[in-house]
Amino acid sequence: MEPGGSSGVGSVNSGTYTPEIAESLRFEEEIQSLIDPSFDASSAAGGSFTALLGLPANQAVELLHHPGPGEPPASAASSSPIAGDLWRLRLVEQHAVTDTLRLPFGCSSTFPSDAALVERAARFSVFATDDSPASSSGGGLSPELKAEPPDSHSPPTLPVPAEKPRRPSKRKECEKSKAKAVAKKSKSAEENTSAAKPAAEENTSGDKLPYVHVRARRGQATDSHSLAERARREKINARMKLLQELVPGCSKITGTALVLDEIINHVQSLQRQVEFLSMKLAAVNPRIDFSGLDHILSAECGPLAMGSGCGGGASDPATWASETAASTGGIRRMPPPQQIWHLDLVHPQQSSTVWENNGAAHPHFLLSPATSLVGYDPASSVPLNSNQLKTEL
């Protein structure tokens, strides 16, 4: 009857999974037609497995409960691998011709009226892809699922097993909206193990970091694994956004891979700039006096920083700046900058004496070993930092 059940299974491997209810209906109809030759496919249109169950309830039970037809257990299939079920359903189809559907069902599963199994069967309704009625709807659906990027498994923390129990409840919503990459990823990862795995399962982002903003959906994430996963994912997304704002020109780039590339390029360019500028500074001995320092700092920080910060750090640059001024021979330039600092210094009257006193202190202050050039920071305006510095040294 089937033109090769195994070939149908083979086609399953090459197709995509189509969790559409219509698929499940076709599958059900097909099965039903196999099971009950007198079954009219059109009459089961719009029905579900419940309809299937309604019609040949006894027969279905008998078929599937080979050893003993009891009442159909409703929740059998969720734990057992569904592939096994449907393999055997395939066998059912094959044997339908020859046998009275004597089904070597190891598991005591049947067609439960649970929607979960409906969806799972629908997933594997790609069995029916070689049938024209099924394949038409399958073909219509598979493109949208093929559009989803494959799960690359590169985020190793994606808890595939942990997401299994969430899948059935999410399936219906997935069928309605397409951008549920997480659920589909997990399903595809699950189906990897099963024979009916559709090969082309793509991620929506299509790169190494398949993180999609997945809204919290109903019935989702009752276990700690997925909760932690989602929290981690959102943290990562928040940090990526921060990075995007930092790096110029990154906010218009879409896709995490390109953004990361841009960030890497930016950091590399910054490091190269530091190297280049340090070489340049080595060649040019900057005659840094206070006028130069003033200019640099005002260009960067603005006047506010000068006013507030110089009170704290004034004495420090005063010491070494006077040193540099002396070394460059620009001692005469000291008095005018002195006045600038005087406006800001807390104790202006002490400043000159301060500098005289510190003139003696210069040698041992500035002759810190070249290895720890900035190790000694006496005027660090953050006392905590200075303590940390000491511990660092």
Add this chain to the structure above:
Amino acid sequence: MDSKGSACSNPNPNPTFGPSKLMLAFRFLRALSIVHRTTPASSPTCRGRRIERAAYASMAYSAGTSRAWSRAVLRRLHHRARRRAVAPRRLSTTAGNRAEALRRLVPGGAGMDYCTLLEETADYTKCLSMQVELMQGIVDSASSNGR
């Protein structure tokens, strides 16, 4: 030095962003002057390398030890200083995995999880850009004043 002690009661003068530009400038300029004094003029490349190390050191000190990258930078500097080894050029080849490339770029990135790596990259990028601005400003003012 009591004047210095009494004057340093001011916390971060720029509360808008974490690492202080002013402190960075002070540290770096001081280090720069030291390097220019101590290294002979015959070895500009050696001086350049020292200045680069001074730049990273001042960056790391300004960022504080609360950051993993600054700790890694200081660790690297102190170890290098002890062993007197030449700093290897860390070229980031285009790795297949971008996270690995990022780990190679950001100091201390090897031992971090991805989430922390992104955070550290952000902070490191901020500090690096500040340092570059500062150095550019120095070069500009030096070239404009000296010439």
